Amino acid sequence: MKNKNLQFAVLATDVVLFTYQNGKLKVCLINVDNDYFKNMKGLPGGLILPNETAEDSVKRHMKDKAGIAIKETYIEQLYSFSKIKRDPRGRVVSVAYLALIPSEKINYKDGVEWVEVKKIPKLAYDHDEIVKIAIERLKSKIRYTNIAYGILPRSFRLTEMQNVYETILGKKLDKRNFRKKIFESGLIEETGKKESEGAYRPAMLYRFKNREVVFMDR
Amino acid sequence: MKNKNLQFAVLATDVVLFTYQNGKLKVCLINVDNDYFKNMKGLPGGLILPNETAEDSVKRHMKDKAGIAIKETYIEQLYSFSKIKRDPRGRVVSVAYLALIPSEKINYKDGVEWVEVKKIPKLAYDHDEIVKIAIERLKSKIRYTNIAYGILPRSFRLTEMQNVYETILGKKLDKRNFRKKIFESGLIEETGKKESEGAYRPAMLYRFKNREVVFMDR
């Protein structure tokens, strides 16, 4: 660096990592316990190192702090937070990310908890605000992209998919209209296999055609 | 700061500042001339200081480098750029912003040029990428918000407004449909005044009801 005195801020990342489990949308939270935030929860995250991009940093922290296998996750940059007092320990500017993971890919670790979105407690730092923005982004983006691939298993029943949409959007959807729209979108295809859930009629299993973001027409 | 060796990156902001002038969408560019980028252009921007947020920083640089009166501008955060080599002089992470200004509020300064979007040359650093993302954001956001208030004068004719939309969206719109949609959106209201453009029938002048962002229904 040329000018030492320009270096003043710690640069960090935070991630709002969602999963869908037992019919509920959940967020990954870790324990926070320091002089300023006693026995609270917060988002996983940490510093950006000199030789990594913000995205590299998020992936590393997701792996280290939440035990997440990076390959399995959808990640997108959410927003950057730069309020001067957002971290009472010193000036920290944070680039926040939104990430999705199918629940069966989660590795559970001590100090890491998956909390239902509706039951998130008051969080440390400005993490409440970050989560709020992440939920809005997820809600709007699931409408016009295929990012649900990030939160559903590789192959899934359509009712499962509909449940994910209903939970994220926070409202019931009509089964026939949902299916029509999803089929017409061309985002998914049959796997050819069927799955029986307990004792009843087996359901066709589907998968996403693409595992990169696709925007729906318009 | 607690830990000196955590401080490695320079934090900066860049702004993609749009205006609409003579039927053209233009971007504010400044001269860049250093060891790495000879006689080129780039976006206005600069460092974030220890006592300012990213948004404070953008506003300050817009004022200093481009002579823009802050009060008149619409500003939103665009995206953060953290590629390690994006600035060859050293590690700089930049929070980019999108801003809009009505052309009559521009103060012209030496070394600052307003370049038609279609004619933007190769820019210094990663500023091409930033501009591209800004244009996409502007295109999509003008469809479902009232942010056009940031680029139109306080009061304006409807054809003027339609021209702004056509230029940003890059396509012709139907006059009657445009008017219908705008009126139904409830975003604007009559000022009660009329304006004659040259020798012909005077047009009703309108203004935006709100000068903060409003999202259209749906």
Place this chain on the structure above:
DNA sequence: ACAAAAGTGTTACTCATACACCCATGC
């Protein structure tokens, strides 16, 4: 045979699109 989830079509309504002529004014 029954319990449970899977699967399937039609109608009504709303919204977007396409399209052409008269109006008001200054010169």
Place this chain on the structure above:
DNA sequence: GCATGGGTGTATGAGTAACACTTTTGT
């Protein structure tokens, strides 16, 4: 009276929303 931009309505097609019953399977 003419040139110019301002202003207006209707018809068609597309997409969204509402709605209920039959099918398949395991027990």
